[in-house]
Amino acid sequence: MTVQPTAISQPKGNARNKRSFRGHEALIGLLFILPSLIGFTLFYAIPAVRGVIISFSDWDLLTPARSVGLENYVKLFKDPVFWKSLKVTVYYVLLNIPLQTVLAMVIAVMMSRLTKSVIIRAIIILPWLMPGVVVGLLWLWLMDPTLGIINEFLRAIGVGTVPFLALPKTAMPSIALINIWQYVGYTALLFFAGLQAIPGSVYEAAQIDGASENQMFWKVTIPLLRPVLVFVLVTSIIGSFQIFDTVAITTKGGPVNATKVLNFYIYEQAFGRFNMGYATAISMVLFLILIFISMVQMRLMRAGESDM
Amino acid sequence: MTAQAPTVHVPRRPFPWGKLVAWIALGILLFATLFPFYWMLRTALTFPTSVFKDTSSLLPVDPTLINFRRVLGLVPLAEVVALGGSGQPVNFFLALRNSIIVSLLVVIGQVTFCAMAAYAFARLRFPFRNQIFAIYIAAMMVPGIVMTIPNFILIRDLGWIDTFAGIVAPAFLMTPYAIFFLRQFFLGVNREVEEAALIDGASIPTVFLKVVLPMTMPAVTTVAVITFINAWNSYMWPLTVGSKETVRVLTVALGIFRSQTPQGAPDWSGLMAATTLAIIPTFVLFLFAGRKILDSIQFSGFK
Numbered sequence: 001m002t003v004q005p006t007a008i009s010q011p012k013g014n015a016r017n018k019r020s021f022r023g024h025e026a027l028i029g030l031l032f033i034l035p036s037l038i039g040f041t042l043f044y045a046i047p048a049v050r051g052v053i054i055s056f057s058d059w060d061l062l063t064p065a066r067s068v069g070l071e072n073y074v075k076l077f078k079d080p081v082f083w084k085s086l087k088v089t090v091y092y093v094l095l096n097i098p099l100q101t102v103l104a105m106v107i108a109v110m111m112s113r114l115t116k117s118v119i120i121r122a123i124i125i126l127p128w129l130m131p132g133v134v135v136g137l138l139w140l141w142l143m144d145p146t147l148g149i150i151n152e153f154l155r156a157i158g159v160g161t162v163p164f165l166a167l168p169k170t171a172m173p174s175i176a177l178i179n180i181w182q183y184v185g186y187t188a189l190l191f192f193a194g195l196q197a198i199p200g201s202v203y204e205a206a207q208i209d210g211a212s213e214n215q216m217f218w219k220v221t222i223p224l225l226r227p228v229l230v231f232v233l234v235t236s237i238i239g240s241f242q243i244f245d246t247v248a249i250t251t252k253g254g255p256v257n258a259t260k261v262l263n264f265y266i267y268e269q270a271f272g273r274f275n276m277g278y279a280t281a282i283s284m285v286l287f288l289i290l291i292f293i294s295m296v297q298m299r300l301m302r303a304g305e306s307d308m
Numbered sequence: 309m310t311a312q313a314p315t316v317h318v319p320r321r322p323f324p325w326g327k328l329v330a331w332i333a334l335g336i337l338l339f340a341t342l343f344p345f346y347w348m349l350r351t352a353l354t355f356p357t358s359v360f361k362d363t364s365s366l367l368p369v370d371p372t373l374i375n376f377r378r379v380l381g382l383v384p385l386a387e388v389v390a391l392g393g394s395g396q397p398v399n400f401f402l403a404l405r406n407s408i409i410v411s412l413l414v415v416i417g418q419v420t421f422c423a424m425a426a427y428a429f430a431r432l433r434f435p436f437r438n439q440i441f442a443i444y445i446a447a448m449m450v451p452g453i454v455m456t457i458p459n460f461i462l463i464r465d466l467g468w469i470d471t472f473a474g475i476v477a478p479a480f481l482m483t484p485y486a487i488f489f490l491r492q493f494f495l496g497v498n499r500e501v502e503e504a505a506l507i508d509g510a511s512i513p514t515v516f517l518k519v520v521l522p523m524t525m526p527a528v529t530t531v532a533v534i535t536f537i538n539a540w541n542s543y544m545w546p547l548t549v550g551s552k553e554t555v556r557v558l559t560v561a562l563g564i565f566r567s568q569t570p571q572g573a574p575d576w577s578g579l580m581a582a583t584t585l586a587i588i589p590t591f592v593l594f595l596f597a598g599r600k601i602l603d604s605i606q607f608s609g610f611k
Contacts, residue, residue, distance in 0.1 A: 025434070050462075129541075193605070248543070290449060
């Protein structure tokens, strides 16, 4: 699986031909990456630098930006809504990731035992392909307290009405549930692919040694699946920290800030109140959190290198 | 199976309870996945004022296509209001058109330029190749919102707010993911064919266009399909720079439609008709390219 990038070995010829081919190759290479380089510079590199600068200023877009030093970061420390927002985001990640990962693993193991059906895999992946906006609207309707089918069902079995997205206590778990519905199939498919890559002979050997099903899962499957597991965990944790669409459509951060996740709070500060500097400062904090997570990932990756 | 000992009737293989339980669990999973989609369609086909009665009816109540017609602006306004819809109907016909324009532009630009860059990173030798590639990859980790605010300001300075150019620009020339993904495929191409063409005197661009691209067409198509779906689904960026009706894409229109709901109950049948329309293109693409999408997901798990 490890293919090193190497250049096309140039046609045989004398040294001068070789040199001119090299120069030609370099020129074409640079021309080929030029559009992407322009795109990267304009929409990734410069904005990243500009973001840092904006975060040190006070700017409402109407009047010129005013440099305020660390003021935004100081304000952030004293802003209870920011802390609430950070807390709510972490709460969401903690609700979302463990349940989604375990569920996806169960589904993947189940599928690898039962069926390799393409149709079943296709169905499982469907929610992941849908716009977050559509998923949000759909579940808003399913979870509607008075008319929604889920509450019809809950009333029918005697549980009574659950105002999923309308109560501070239930709103975040409901959003986590919606996003698990959207992403669990995708995650399961990644695990499924990892399981397929484990050679059957490994299990046969374990069986001959008298390993039980349980032992095989924990001692064979999980260690061999570790690279995939780390990849999935990191990408889904980073993704979860940036949840926006579902919140923007269903609760708009409410009730009483119970679902005001960082991304939504930043967006609201920037495009609702035009506090560009303050919004950017919060986005930098989010960035730092994600860098920290990525560094933990590197550690885990390295620790897992010997496994496969 | 034949019991070996004549005295006891121990079947050699017990009934596979575990398997049965697993099949039932899988059945529940499939139901939980598909039922919301069914309910979306059921509601979209329910007559607007009948949404409030027989709320647990599994079939559409007073089945009708009027919801689709009214969200596409084919029903007179007075009638829409009488049916409980919003007085300012969101024009989904226009939004549908805008979504198609935006998504196609992004696909054409991104796939073309990313394929070129990916080929260069995979095969050609040029200064700072590995460093540039490493920086691209590092950019994948930067959260979208960090770019959104400065990019909004850039688009505003260019005077591109509420234009297709503004909505498309950040994804038109590259995304690190597409380059990464395509490079991976180009690395897997048999190099001998390319070398043979070069020795025959073909130029590098010719080799790329006439030899490599045809061989990797399935992978390039997959990237195109995934790029299309991503562009189709995106919400935050088009909401930021393109909320004016003339350029408003479907996801943004849906968000506005939701917040426009008249006092009391939202227009559920209209909303569900609009969401049904919004996911039809993805369903169609998935019907044709589902296998490729599945393969690409499984491929991405192995970095």
